[in-house]
Amino acid sequence: MSRESPAERFKKRISVEWHRLLTAARRVDKQTAVVLCFAALMVIVHAKFGGRRFFRETFESLAVTSDVRGLLSWGWWFGFQG
Numbered sequence: 033m034s035r036e037s038p039a040e041r042f043k044k045r046i047s048v049e050w051h052r053l054l055t056a057a058r059r060v061d062k063q064t065a066v067v068l069c070f071a072a073l074m075v076i077v078h079a080k081f082g083g084r085r086f087f088r089e090t091f092e093s094l095a096v097t098s099d100v101r102g103l104l105s106w107g108w109w110f111g112f113q114g
Contacts, residue, residue: 082112 036044080086087108092101 078112082109084109 084105087105088101091108092105
């Protein structure tokens with residue numbers, strides 16, 4: 033009686049799931065996949081670079097006067113809101 037070890041069952045299960053993933057990936061509409069990936073990327077970019085804090089830490093020294101600095105950070109934030 034041959035009995036599979038847990039490692040062999042795990043390898044077999046991973047192989048089956050990998051095959052299912054590849055089969056499903058071949059069926060996905062390419063345009064839909066690109067749009068969904070781009071949307072996720074835009075959320076990440078917005079979260080990382082769209083805040084006023086990022087502007088203050090990166091570009092605030094470029095402002096000529098202190099009155100303009102606060103206004104520019106709000107402009108940066110508004111621009112990223114779309």
